[in-house]
Amino acid sequence: MTTASLESPFVSAVTLLGGEGVLHAQPRVVMDWIPLVRQGLPSACVDAVVRITGITQTELAHALAIPERTLARRKREGALSPEESAKLVRFVRVVARAETVFEDANSALNWLQSPNASVGGVTPLSLLDTEIGADSVLDTLGRIEHGVFA
Structure with a gap:
């Protein structure tokens, strides 16, 4: 995947994360995300x-x-850890990509939450806890976008 192909979904990722007002930054390219993830995203x-x-x-x-209790604690503390931040960015990248492919937020979320044979009969959402699972979902979205049987 090239840097250029990541720029567009990241624009939507900013929105999904609450926008510049929440992030206190306006990342425009992949490299802009690295310091944000390293410092920990705002809870x-x-x-x-x-x-x-x-x-x-x-x-x-x-x-x-991430355990729910940990998320609740992070909300009190005000920031996610770098690892948790990376997971959240991965999640919003996939959601943003699904919205781009389906051209509709509701359709994208319905697809992410529905069992799908192309990802082993589980919900795409259930695979986002690992990098390889997220890659599989992104690959499937790419096949859907290009009209390849998914």
């Missing part, structure tokens, strides 16, 4: 993702492989 990003996507905090916690 308000979790609330933004829940609000904007309509998924529950429980579903988000499962998709990120």
Whole structure:
């Protein structure tokens, strides 16, 4: 995947994370995300993702492989750890990519939450807790976008 192919979904990722007001930054290219992830994203990003996507905090916690109690603690502390931040960015990148492919947020979320034979009969959302699972979902989205049987 080239840097150019990541720029467009990251624009939507900013929105999914609550925008510049929550991030206190306006990342425009992949490299802009590295210092944000390393310092830890504001915990308000979790609330933004829940609000904007309509998924529950429980579903988000499962998709990120972060215990709900840890997310609650991070909200009190004000920031996610770098590892948790990387997981959240991975999650919003996939959601943003699905929205681009399906050209509709509701259709994208329905697809992410529905069992799919192309990803082993599980929900794409359930695979986002690992990098390889997220890559598989992104690959499937690419095949859908290009009209290849997915």
